[in-house]
Amino acid sequence: MAGGNWSTTEGQVLPGLYMNFEAAAASAIQPGSRGTVVIPVKANWGPVREFVEIGSEAAIREVFTSGDMGGATAFTSLYLALLGGPKKLLAYRLADSTAAPASLTLQDGKAEVLKLEAKYPGSRANQFKVTVQPSLGDSSVKELKLYENTTLLYTFGIGTGQVDAVVDALNQHPSNKWVTAVKLAESQSPLANVTDTAFTGGVSGISGVKNSDYIEAQNALETREFDVLSLDGVTDTALLQSFAAWLKRVRKEGKKAIAVFGGAAADDKAADAASKAAARSALFNHEGIVNVGTGVVFGGTEYSSAQTAAYVAGLIAGQKLNESTTYSAAPFEDVTRRWTRSEQEVAVKNGVFLLVHDGRQVKALRGVNSLIVPGTGQNSAWKKIRTIRVLDAINADLQRSAEETYIGKVNNTAEGRLALIGACKEYLRQLASSGVIESTGFNVELDPDYYGPSAAHKPEPDQVYLHWDAKLSDVMEQLFGTFYVQ
CATH class of the missing domain: 2.60.40.4290 (Immunoglobulin-like)
Known part of the structure; x- marks a missing residue:
């Protein structure tokens, strides 16, 4: 599937739908539902270097065993992801060269x-x-x-x-x-x-798993359809940077996935936990990467923010287009460190996704990704997970529809272009009826920069350039009122 971003200075080789999303003065295209989570794991049983769908706790026990002995991570990572409620969960087992069957x-x-x-x-x-x-x-x-x-x-x-x-x-x-x-x-x-x-001689191949094994898994991930990626609790900075660079590349090429990472347990509970988490976000500074800043307590066991990232990945993947992670209730008993009000403000301003205990329950604070400084064509809306989910969903839906119905099938005539525009408008109407975009003001038309007497560019015979407009919808996150006392 070809696609991704486009520019007038870079010619595209493969057929496909190429989309740029840019902020207009006070509006932008909005939210989307992305359902599949994938997690590389280490285990004492199960297929190696294969994608396996996991639908329940019982399935984890059957495919990978019920415990995480000897450095295994499969049960913890996959179980936490399931708690988040993804529509689909894929596991990819890593093992070193010593792995052997009994x-x-x-x-x-x-x-x-x-x-x-x-x-x-x-x-x-x-x-x-x-x-x-x-x-x-x-x-x-x-x-x-x-x-x-x-x-x-x-x-x-x-x-x-x-x-x-x-x-x-x-x-x-x-x-x-x-x-x-x-x-x-x-x-x-x-x-x-x-x-x-x-039986004798069984070796899990866990102790020798290195960063290179995770990086090699990127090649397999690139050939698989998924929406949200998390790792199995690893916190090595070099590895996280490698995955961040990989994710930025594949997103630019059209594979619109979101990654969720976290930090070490010691950093989560440190006196300067807020600054450590903020520094991690600054390292990523990208709308496609979510940085979890707090660990959690579940069943009396503490889990680091890197482990908790699997839960957040499941939470993101399980939501509808018109939902937000902000204030989403979590099933945990507590967080491993309760942040002060000022620390929470630092987190939100610096792209840290926090889970907080409000005195009654644990919940997500605000659905932000790690983007701190918006790039060219972006605005503050790009800092929201909901925004990126929608943009990704729209891109995926339109790409699929274009490939199945239009690319290579419809003549590039005035009639063909009108049919394409009509289908795109109908898609936006469906988003509007679901509350994903505003119900008024959305439009799709031929890009005036390429069509009409004053066009600055002339499209090739097999090219169509569209201009989209849609107004951002969002959930209520901040309510302001004035109470007058008589």
């Missing part, structure tokens, strides 16, 4: 004839145990029971126990999510009986 070799009484290997690398499978024994109902056939510690995962009927029958029984069973059977040698004898024989 395995177990079984004999027929004379030689090793079958190897059972865990389906995924990781230490979880070191807890797997196998029992091979005659069936209680029929001693002429055998069963292979697979346990995780003392929990029975599944009982496989393996017939008389010959190696070929076992391979078929395990590898072709639709409920087998744990092991793969590999024949090592021909044998006409049944498998020898064993009891609680353990």
